[in-house]
Amino acid sequence: MSLLGFVKKHAIDVRALRYPAFRRLFIGNAVSFIGFQFTAVAVPVQMYAITDSSLWVGLIGIAGLVPLLIFALWGGAVADVRDRRSVLLASSTLMWTATLGLLVHALSGVDSPQVLLGLVAVQSAAFAISSPTRSAILPRLVPAEEVAAASTLGFTVSNIGQVLGPLGAGLVLAHGDFALAYGVDAALFTVAMWAALRLPEMPPAVRAPDAPTSRLGDLVDSLRYLRHQPVLLLTFAIDIAAMVLAMPRAVFPEVAAERFGGDKAVGWLYSAIAIGAVVAGLGSGWVTRVRRQGLVIVAAVVGWGLAVAVAGLAPALWLAVLGLALAGAADLVSAAFRQTILLTFAPDEMRGRMQGAFIAVVAGGPRLGDLRVGAMAATTGATVAWVSGGVAAAVVAVLLAVAYPALLRYTVREAER
Known part of the structure; x- marks a missing residue:
């Protein structure tokens, strides 16, 4: 096989970009995600600077988790019964407002950990509505056979943001300028707003008398649907195990300060997982x-846990970055296939709610992981909290797969039935 043929076979599939609406949404997500990562790094670093405590940093996870769990399923239900473009615009505006609040707080010099937690909670609530809506839009923009490639493309570009954003944030925060970090996020988010405004109207697919109405009963219906779909349940369970047990980011500020030399190192730690995901995505x-x-x-979740554990033992920054990058490559593969299964398995009238559950797991798991590793680090030290979680995630993934083999047996044919 020639070099050109090898590249065509293995390079990332970008065919979905030929659809104008998807292309605009892709661009908006790509640019705004870089800015969002400035905030994602600045908040825990600012919290650690204010409190000098990894436990307080871990509490950021809880501040984000509670509204995420409350609003993710409800937001997905709203996306199933309202125009998805309108829902995306409203929730994105709220998210933008919370970022501006972080900017004002940083400029004020108040340095209140409680205010930081409150603004994170508002931002998380908005994200819990906008994210499942954005994901549920995808099958309306590209053909079904290109959903896997489009999902992988989206995850890859989001991880590029997680590389460029933390590295840029590390440079900004090395000078202690939290306000500038939040300002960059607010400015870049305007591109996401433009992309949402340019989307076509997307009314509900189901208009029958018994169509869902986003009431509590509709959420119960979605949970009842999930109860009878073991494959979907297992994709959620295995990711929760991976993120709660093996997400080490709450100890990154402490490890950077004590082992690797400070704020310049923290940018590399926060971007390392995404670096690996980008490399994996480019060869997807x-x-x-x-x-x-x-x-x-x-297999990807087991690889994630083991790579995280190895990274936690690294004596040098470059080794820690390499281990986290390997973990990020595994996580991209896992995330792309988990979302693909959801988008192709569930009917359109359930996609918003299923994506709400997906976002609750994908974004909620790491926040619980922040609390787990932050609290454990307060008693055992950062290294033990980091490494033991990675090993535990790999073990639990194997046990789940063996005890409930439906996921191991799943093939694309099941989604095609």
């Missing part, structure tokens, strides 16, 4: 050819 041309998607998810 194979994803559309995978039939045993469930098996690949299990």
Whole structure:
């Protein structure tokens, strides 16, 4: 096989970009996610600077988790019964407002950990509505056979943001300028607002008398649907185990300060997972050819946990970055296939709610992981909290797969029925 043929076979599939609406949404997400990462790094670093405590940093996870769990399923239900473009615009505006609040707080010099937690909670509530809505839009913009490639493309570009954003934030925060970090986020988010405004109207797919109305009963219906879908339940369970047990980011400020030299190192730690995800995404041309998607998810989660554990033992910054990058590559594969299964398995009238559950797990798991590792680090030290979590995640993933083999047996054919 020639070099050109190898590249065509294995390079990331970008065919979805030929659809104008998807292309605009892709650009908006790509640019705004870089800015969002400035905030994602600035908040815990500012919290650690104010309190000198990894436990307070871990509490950021709880501040984000509670509204996420409350609003994610409800936001997904709203996206199933309202015009998805309108829902995306409203929730994005609230998220933008919370970022401006962080900017004002930083400029005021109040340095209140409680205010930081409150603004994170508002931002998380808005994210819990906007994110499942944005994901549920995807199958309306590209053909079904290109959903896997489009999902991988989206995850890849979001991880590029997680590389460029933290590195940029590290440079800004090395000078202690939290306000500038929040200002960059607010400015770049305007591109996401432009992309949402340019979307076509997306009314609900179901207009029957018994169509969902976003009431509490509709949320119960979605949970009842999930109860009878073991494959979907297992994709959620295995990711919760991976993120709660093996997400080490709450100890990054402490490890950077004590082992690797301070704020310049913290940018590398926060971006390392995304670096690996970007590399994996750029070589993801194979994803559309995978039939045993469930098996690949299990293998990826085991790889994630082991790579995180190795990174936690690294004596040098470059080794820690390498280990976290390997973990990020595994996480991209897992995330892309988990979202693909959801988008192709669930009917359109359930996609908003299923994506709400997906976002609650994907974003909520790491926040619980922040609390877990931050609280454990307060008693055992950062290294033990970091490494033991990675090992535990790999073990739990294997146990779940063996005890409930439905995910291991899952193939693309099941979604095609």
